[in-house]
Amino acid sequence: MFKTKIKQIKDNKVYSRPAAGTAILLMGFALLMLSIGLAISVGAAKIDFLTVWKSILNYDPGREADRIIVSLRLPRELGAAVVGAAFAVSGAIMQGMTRNPLADPGLLGLNAGASLALACVFAFSTGANYVTVMIISFIGAGIGAGLVFGLGSMSRGGLSPIRITLAGAAVSALLSSLGEGIALYFKLSQDLAFWTAGGVSGTNWTQLKIIVPVVVIGIVVAVMFSRQLTILSFGEEVARGLGQRTLVTKAVLMTVVLILAGAAVSLVGAIAFVGLMVPHIVRFLVGTDYRWIIPCSAIFGSVLMVLADTLGRTVNAPYETPVGAIVAMVGVPFFLYLARRGGRKLS
Numbered sequence: 528m529f530k531t532k533i534k535q536i537k538d539n540k541v542y543s544r545p546a547a548g549t550a551i552l553l554m555g556f557a558l559l560m561l562s563i564g565l566a567i568s569v570g571a572a573k574i575d576f577l578t579v580w581k582s583i584l585n586y587d588p589g590r591e592a593d594r595i596i597v598s599l600r601l602p603r604e605l606g607a608a609v610v611g612a613a614f615a616v617s618g619a620i621m622q623g624m625t626r627n628p629l630a631d632p633g634l635l636g637l638n639a640g641a642s643l644a645l646a647c648v649f650a651f652s653t654g655a656n657y658v659t660v661m662i663i664s665f666i667g668a669g670i671g672a673g674l675v676f677g678l679g680s681m682s683r684g685g686l687s688p689i690r691i692t693l694a695g696a697a698v699s700a701l702l703s704s705l706g707e708g709i710a711l712y713f714k715l716s717q718d719l720a721f722w723t724a725g726g727v728s729g730t731n732w733t734q735l736k737i738i739v740p741v742v743v744i745g746i747v748v749a750v751m752f753s754r755q756l757t758i759l760s761f762g763e764e765v766a767r768g769l770g771q772r773t774l775v776t777k778a779v780l781m782t783v784v785l786i787l788a789g790a791a792v793s794l795v796g797a798i799a800f801v802g803l804m805v806p807h808i809v810r811f812l813v814g815t816d817y818r819w820i821i822p823c824s825a826i827f828g829s830v831l832m833v834l835a836d837t838l839g840r841t842v843n844a845p846y847e848t849p850v851g852a853i854v855a856m857v858g859v860p861f862f863l864y865l866a867r868r869g870g871r872k873l874s
Contacts, residue, residue, distance in 0.1 A: 543816030548823055551812060555826035559608060562830055566607075566837040567600040606730030606738075606794055607836045607850070608829035611801060613742045613791040615828025616749050617784045618802020619809070619820050623760040624780055627691055628807070628865055632668070632788040633799025635695035639702035640671020641792035646706040650713040657734055657793070661741070665789035672785065674698045727795050727836055727850060738790050745787045746825055752780055753817040760817065798851045800858025801828055807865065 568574045574592050582593040583601065614632060621630035632638050644667025648655050655663075678694040709715070749756075755776045759766045766773045791798075805827045806820060813819040832850065839848040 543814035543819055545819070548813040548819035551823045552826060555823065555830060559826060559830050559833065562833040563604045563608065566604045566833050567596055569837060569841055570600065602730045602732050602735055603727050604833055604836065605735055607727045607832040609739055609742050610791040610795045611828035611832025612746060612825035613787040614798065614801035615805035615824040616746050616821055617787040619806035619817065619824045620749060620756065620780050620784050622806050623756045623817055624777060625691055626760060626762065629692045629803065631799060631803035632784065633797060634699065634803065635691065636671030636675040636698040636702065637668040637788040638792050638797035638799060639699040640667040641789050642797045643667055643702045643706040646709040646715065649715045650709050657737060661737065661790055661793040664793035665785055668785045668789040668792065671698060671702055728847065730794060734794060738794055741790045742787060745783045748779065749783050749821050752776060753821045756780060756817040796851065798854055800854050800862065801831060804858055804861045805831060
């Protein structure tokens with residue numbers, strides 16, 4: 528049995544397309560730059576591309592367009608790119624670790640746990656700074672994940688993709704209800720509406736100075752452990768047979784997931800489906816090697832969030848549609864498609 532699995536890995540399962548991965552990284556980065564430029568140029572005040580680049584390269588606080596770009600639109604789009612990468616990479620790691628094609632921080636209780644933690648911060652510590660908010664989000668995400676995997680493991684037969692998904696749905700509903708209950712009791716609904724709907728409009732440079740290094744470190748660690756994740760995605764038995772210390776690998780990768788999901792939720796709120804969709808699209812393009820899936824997911828997630836935010840600002844102008852709603856419009860059909868297919872292509 529074990530030899531058969533090793534042979535499957537060598538013959539069929541582990542395949543990668545380095546040329547496609549390289550092209551996706553280069554073209555994706557160029558597309559990301561264009562998307563950010565487009566997102567900055569559209570809005571209530573129309574600003575052409577040339578003015579955008581001049582403002583970024585030669586900022587003049589005396590010009591109104593420069594102030595709009597550098598103070599409002601640039602941090603907003605950089606925030607969208609950062610959280611898109613964080614959600615996508617955390618989803619890719621969870622799908623590889625759990626071998627669950629439906630794994631996503633939003634579907635497995637992490638986002639709901641972080642949102643509940645945010646509600647507690649607003650209710651009991653109104654003067655908390657952003658670092659405290661982010662740390663509390665990490666803890667909330669950890670509690671959500673712990674509940675999901677704990678409940679999923681209690682049933683006879685242990686963890687399975689369907690049990691984890693069901694436990695995630697139940698825990699997410701419970702934690703979301705608790706968060707809404709706290710918001711209603713303490714009259715915080717208005718303050719939490721931004722995080723509940725999901726949006727990047729309030730992103731500022733102070734938040735970016737904190738969250739960008741955290742997310743970059745998390746993605747770098749994920750890339751460093753991407754080879755171990757590839758092996759782990761074929762099951763613990765195979766990984767242990769190949770000499771991998773699976774407990775250490777899973778502990779490191781789960782910590783990375785909590786950091787990325789917690790940081791992203793603390794900035795934009797609970798946005799589901801980015802971590803679900805992006806890894807599947809990337810896996811289809813570059814193969815099953817996580818050394819390519821992780822970095823390409825980061826680029827794809829960034830582009831998706833920037834474009835979704837741009838669409839949310841322009842589809843019903845001058846009113847804004849929450850970016851979480853825009854992503855969900857694509858994510859829900861994708862989720863149903865994956866559920867119907869049963870994720871046969873993942874393992």
